[in-house]
Amino acid sequence: MSENTHSQEYDDLFPVVVIGAGLAGLAAAAHLAERGAEPLVLDADSLWPGGRLSGGKPDVIAHEGQDWTFKTEHSVHGVWGGYLNLRATIERFTDTKLQLSYGEDWVNRWGKHVRHMEAGNAVRSKYIPAPFHYLNLLFNPSIWANIAPWDFLSLPGLLVSTALTVGFDPIGEGRSLDGLPMSIYFRGWTPNLRATFTGLAVNLLAASEEDIDLTAFIAGLRFYTMLRRDAWQLRFFPADTHTSLIQPLIDSITANEGYVMGGMTVTRIDRSDVGWQVVATAGTGEVRRFHTKNVIIATDAPGAQRLLAASKDTAADAAEMIFPEGLRNAVVRLWYKTSPPEGVMGGMLTGDFLPDNFFWLHRIYDDFRQWHDATGGSAIEMHVYGPKDVLDMPDANLMAACATEVTRAWPGLKGQFLYGTVRRNSGVQTRFRVPDERTLAVNTPWDGIAACGDWVRHDTPALWMERSTTTGIAAANTVLSNLGLEPYPVLYPPPPELLARGLGGLIRLGRRVLGKPIMGLLRATK
Ligand SMILES: Cc1cc2nc3c(=O)[nH]c(=O)nc-3n(C[C@H](O)[C@H](O)[C@H](O)COP(=O)(O)OP(=O)(O)OC[C@H]3O[C@@H](n4cnc5c(N)ncnc54)[C@H](O)[C@@H]3O)c2cc1C
Structure with missing residues (x-):
């Protein structure tokens, strides 16, 4: 986070206040800052901005007579083929070069039978x-x-x-x-x-x-x-998401006269003489008030629901809206003294496996790669998305269960366990709900307030990081047009392949004729 060296100014007027320093808020702010709009970004987290792309205290592991330091993060993130706005944002504001994934395995387990398939x-x-x-x-x-x-x-x-x-x-x-x-x-x-x-x-x-x-x-x-x-077509960041994406975005914002303040939980947004007053509570308990004509709400969905419900000028409209639920998940990292045979960077775990996917960190990130080259060790990250009783397991049990699954899938790692960590989110992962007219859109019902995030309505077909970035750019554009500044292009994925497009057209035609009976059938067989 940037140093708070302008404390008097913070209580003054800002051209735009962005609430939330996850990818959506930082993407919006970086674009605004580059156009000279000097945004102020506020985030509840005092140490690690970035939301679900945040960093964390590095892991230090003693191995073969040496301490090895590994950067950490919420979790490995994949950049998919249709992530055009994210890739444009990375090119605009960072030096990060994404690396192409050279294959993904589908590993399935039924009982004792494990099958690997690229x-x-x-x-x-x-x-x-x-x-x-x-x-x-x-x-x-x-x-x-x-x-x-x-x-x-x-x-x-x-x-x-x-x-x-x-x-x-x-x-x-x-x-x-x-x-x-x-x-x-x-x-x-x-x-x-x-x-x-x-x-x-x-x-x-x-x-x-x-x-x-x-x-x-x-x-x-x-x-x-x-x-x-x-x-x-997956791509991976060359280093953890904090180093590759979040910090460079913050650096770009501050280099362009914007501000990023951590430890600021926004509790209310009230109409004021200038437009809006954003009320935030600092970690110390101090209450701060920021004034602006333009607000961008870039929080997770549960955070937005709480904030809008607590603000008297937005509460009535917000009560009519549907906000996606926040989900928990767990990210388990395990280090081993030896490595499985050469192979892909990651893949899915299906069937009876407890974790849902895996990433070989020593094939993705430089710090892990250096350790692997020196010691022959390997490290794997696995995501556990549920069910509830699995997420309720204490860290040690969850780690042990994941370690058992690793040795089922890669038996050569049996007896080679070195170290492990479990990282959990606080229940803010979006339970993706297709946005409709009851979902908060980029252009909100309130003058001077725009919204962005991976749950926010916009006509992009994108999900996750690409939806956060796309809505972030779109929200920035709304503010830029209010300020009379030039907007940025918002990119859409290329059209479906010819056969998919033709088939889709035919089916849509059929739906126009048979739509109601089909929907009735679907509901009846629910
Ligand atoms: C385990 C896991 C794996 C994932 N893998 C992928 C992947 O491979 N590819 C992909 O595209 N996506 C992936 N995602 C999803 C991706 O992480 C999110 O879509 C994206 O990071 C969301 O960014 P955001 O800015 O919209 O929201 P967030 O990251 O949730 O940011 C919201 C921010 O708002 C702040 N905030 C909330 N309330 C307040 C308040 N009142 N005041 C101030 N600040 C507030 C929070 O502190 C947070 O920093 C994954 C997610 C998880 C959990």
Whole structure:
């Protein structure tokens, strides 16, 4: 955080106050600052800005007579093919060079049987076009160990699900269809395929199966994989997200005369003579008031709901809105004295596995790579998105359970455990709900207030970091136009591949004719 060297000025007028220093708020502020709008960014966290991309105290591990320091972060983040605004933001404000993932494994466990299959390259770079490109997996010999002949009975169900995905755009149509669970998508699928693809859903939506709605899953499939083969092209940051993204954004903001203040929890936004008064409580208990014509709300969804409900000028409208719930999750890192054979950077864990995905840190980050080169050790990060009873496990038990899973998947690591950590979030991970007219949009009902974040309404089909960045730029543009300054382009992913586009058009036509009966059927079979 920048030093508070202008304490008198802070209580004065600011052209714009951004509430929240996660990716959305910092992306908005960096764009505003570059145009000379001198934003003030306030964040509740006093030590580590960045929200779900925050850093943390490094891990220091004694190994082979030496202390090794590893930077830490909330979790490894993947940058997907359609993340155009995030990549543009990285290029504009940082020197960070993303690294291409050279493959992702799909590791499935049923009981004692563990099967590894490289899935990323198979899905994105083979010949069968979207939306049928998952058939490319059939050319991968290892899939035959994961599926049985009777799984072909799923074919009609698979076709219906594919048709639903290409012909129904929940975000574009603004239809959240609350209450329809994801299980509807898998009607007619065999249990084996259903369980395997549920793992894909859990990973795309970063949530436990029971927390994923049908429309959220379809939106995730459309953006991340089903409409284009290259949508599933992962890139990784070269170092932890604080070093690669958050700190460079803060540096850019402060270099352009903006301010970033930590330890400031905004408790109210009230109308004032100049426009808005932003009331914040510092960690010391001191109450600060900032005045501005322009506010950007860039908090997580539960934070925004609390803030708007507590502010008399916004409470009535906010009571009519739906704010996505905040979910918990856990991130487990384990260090080993030896390494598994060379392979991919990460992948999904499905079936009976307890964690949901994995990342080999010594193949992704430089500090881990140096340690690996010197000692031969390896380190893995795993994300646990649920269910509740698993997240309720004490850290030591969760770590032990994950370590057992690692040795099931990579038996060579048995007896090689060196060190482990568990990091949890405080229940602010968005339970993604397709934004509709009841969701707070970038342009809010209140003059002079814009909003951004991975839960905020905007016509982008993007999710997660790309939604945060896209809405961040869009919110900055709203303020820039208020200030008479030039806006930035907001980028949209390229259109679906030809076959997916044609099929989608046909299905939409069919829906216009048969739409009501189909929806009735869906609700009846819920
Ligand atoms: C385990 C995990 C893995 C993930 N992996 C990926 C991935 O691979 N790819 C991807 O694209 N996304 C991923 N995500 C999602 C991604 O982290 C988020 O979409 C993104 O970081 C959200 O940024 P944000 O700025 O919208 O919200 P946040 O990061 O939640 O930031 C909100 C900020 O607002 C602050 N705040 C809240 N209330 C107040 C208040 N009253 N006053 C002041 N400040 C306040 C908070 O302190 C916080 O800093 C993952 C998330 C998790 C949890």
